Amino acid sequence: MVTVPETHPAPLRRDRSHAVVGGVCAGLARWLGVDALIMRVCFVVAAGVGGLGVALYAVCWALLPASGAGREGGTRIARAAGRRESWMVASGLVLLVLAVLLLFRAWGVWVGDAIVWPLILATGGGALIWRQSQGAEVVEPPERERARPGGGAARPRRVLRLARPSLGIVALGAALIVGGALVFLWLNGALELDRDVTLAVLVVVTAMTLILAPWWLRLARGLTEERAERIRTQERAELAAHLHDSVLQTLALMQKRADEPREVAALARRQERELRAWLNAGSRREAGASLAAALEAAVAEIEDAHGVPVEVVAVGDRRLDERAEALVAATREAVLNAVKFAPGAAISVYAEVRGDRVEVFVRDRGPGFDLAAIPPDRRGLRESVLGRMERHGGRVQIHTRPGEGTEVELVMAA
Amino acid sequence: MTPRPGYDPGSLVSGIVVIVLGALLLLDQADVLELRAEYMLPAVIAAVGGVLLACGLAGPPRGRS
Numbered sequence: 001m002v003t004v005p006e007t008h009p010a011p012l013r014r015d016r017s018h019a020v021v022g023g024v025c026a027g028l029a030r031w032l033g034v035d036a037l038i039m040r041v042c043f044v045v046a047a048g049v050g051g052l053g054v055a056l057y058a059v060c061w062a063l064l065p066a067s068g069a070g071r072e073g074g075t076r077i078a079r080a081a082g083r084r085e086s087w088m089v090a091s092g093l094v095l096l097v098l099a100v101l102l103l104f105r106a107w108g109v110w111v112g113d114a115i116v117w118p119l120i121l122a123t124g125g126g127a128l129i130w131r132q133s134q135g136a137e138v139v140e141p142p143e144r145e146r147a148r149p150g151g152g153a154a155r156p157r158r159v160l161r162l163a164r165p166s167l168g169i170v171a172l173g174a175a176l177i178v179g180g181a182l183v184f185l186w187l188n189g190a191l192e193l194d195r196d197v198t199l200a201v202l203v204v205v206t207a208m209t210l211i212l213a214p215w216w217l218r219l220a221r222g223l224t225e226e227r228a229e230r231i232r233t234q235e236r237a238e239l240a241a242h243l244h245d246s247v248l249q250t251l252a253l254m255q256k257r258a259d260e261p262r263e264v265a266a267l268a269r270r271q272e273r274e275l276r277a278w279l280n281a282g283s284r285r286e287a288g289a290s291l292a293a294a295l296e297a298a299v300a301e302i303e304d305a306h307g308v309p310v311e312v313v314a315v316g317d318r319r320l321d322e323r324a325e326a327l328v329a330a331t332r333e334a335v336l337n338a339v340k341f342a343p344g345a346a347i348s349v350y351a352e353v354r355g356d357r358v359e360v361f362v363r364d365r366g367p368g369f370d371l372a373a374i375p376p377d378r379r380g381l382r383e384s385v386l387g388r389m390e391r392h393g394g395r396v397q398i399h400t401r402p403g404e405g406t407e408v409e410l411v412m413a414a
Numbered sequence: 415m416t417p418r419p420g421y422d423p424g425s426l427v428s429g430i431v432v433i434v435l436g437a438l439l440l441l442d443q444a445d446v447l448e449l450r451a452e453y454m455l456p457a458v459i460a461a462v463g464g465v466l467l468a469c470g471l472a473g474p475p476r477g478r479s
Contacts, residue, residue: 086470087470089466091463092463092469092470095462095463096460096467099456099460100456102452103453
């Protein structure tokens with residue numbers, strides 16, 4: 001099967017790494033595939049025409065997100081745009097641009113009201129819509145929607161979804177563009193010739209909007225409710241199917257093997273593990289890819305082999321590299337020791353990933369032992385736990401006393 | 415009353431802008447400067463815009479989430 005990579009055009013961003021002022025020209029040039037110098041010359045020339053270039057640059061600077069903004073937190077304006085004070089920032093920028101334009105108008109560097117004001121309105125509206133479309137979320141359907149009952153894979157359907165506040169901004173942008181067009185027509189006298197026709201069209205459009213708006217709103221709301229109901233139904237069906245395939249089948253198996261308590265306990269434990277993994281599907285870890293997943297897999301293997309329940313709690317996670325693999329192997333050996341020498345006792349594994357290190361504690365409430373009395377030929381503890389950890393730069397501490405259980409503390413630098 | 419941990423940038427810029435505008439108007443009244451409407455209007459609009467921008471960038475007031 002040949003996989004064709006899906007290509008996405010690079011989003012329009014300000015390029016701060018090649019910025020002279022705000023990175024607008026560099027960003028536009030990169031997006032258009034031309035030299036940044038050409039864009040800068042264009043803006044400088046436009047600035048000489050009634051300050052249009054200045055206004056355009058300010059609008060682009062305010063509305064275009066900077067490249068790498070998500071990683072570094074963005075510029076101050078970009079950060080402020082996400083807060084409640086965003087309207088103050090936007091209003092301030094609009095007023096400053098307006099002041100610059102009025103100043104150019106007063107100096108006589110002006111191409112005319114009939115061109116500049118409509119152009120500014122339309123540019124502002126277009127920039128708003130453009131920015132919202134750039135930030136729109138491409139939503140992949142959930143896995144259950146992609147899977148078909150027949151087993152065939154449905155073609156992924158991608159949806160461009162605007163957040164609810166974004167719809168208002170898009171509407172404002174559209175209104176600005178329409179307003180700019182109307183102002184342009186009005187200032188150029190185009191509306192006066194067909195004033196009666198224009199007025200009639202406006203009245204009819206307004207009336208139709210008022211008549212159709214409630215119906216449209218009801219339709220939109222109905223579609224949303226229908227979609228939510230469909231999702232709920234699918235979730236219920238999925239839940240019922242999973243319970244049948246897993247829990248009910250296991251219960252039936254346990255009834256058949258009721259005279260084998262060890263086997264029943266193993267079945268119950270395996271089912272519990274599977275059910276927990278399914279419930280935590282949102283934070284499911286890929287087996288073999290992370291430390292926590294590897295720990296869980298190693299412990300599960302011991303549980304299945306020996307029929308002994310071992311509680312595993314993992315806080316945090318990290319990539320599974322050579323040192324983490326050594327830590328997992330040492331933990332596995334410590335758990336095996338606990339299973340062998342503390343029969344019937346509760347065994348638990350607690351793993352925590354901190355900033356600079358990983359700690360694993362293997363505890364059992366067994367008989368404990370005298371650490372000094374371990375014979376030198378006991379390679380399990382000395383080599384597989386202590387030796388392995390030391391070879392990989394880790395350390396092991398064993399806290400035990402006869403009759404007080406055992407705690408093996410394994411620490412490895414992250 | 416607990417002392418304020420620092421100044422508010424928005425208030426600082428607002429104060430400076432109002433002082434500058436007041437000084438300009440005073441100079442105009444004293445016939446030292448001749449302010450014309452076509453320059454005063456952009457100046458006032460720019461002042462208001464600057465204040466709004468400063469307040470917006472300064473973030474929410476201290477002591478309020």
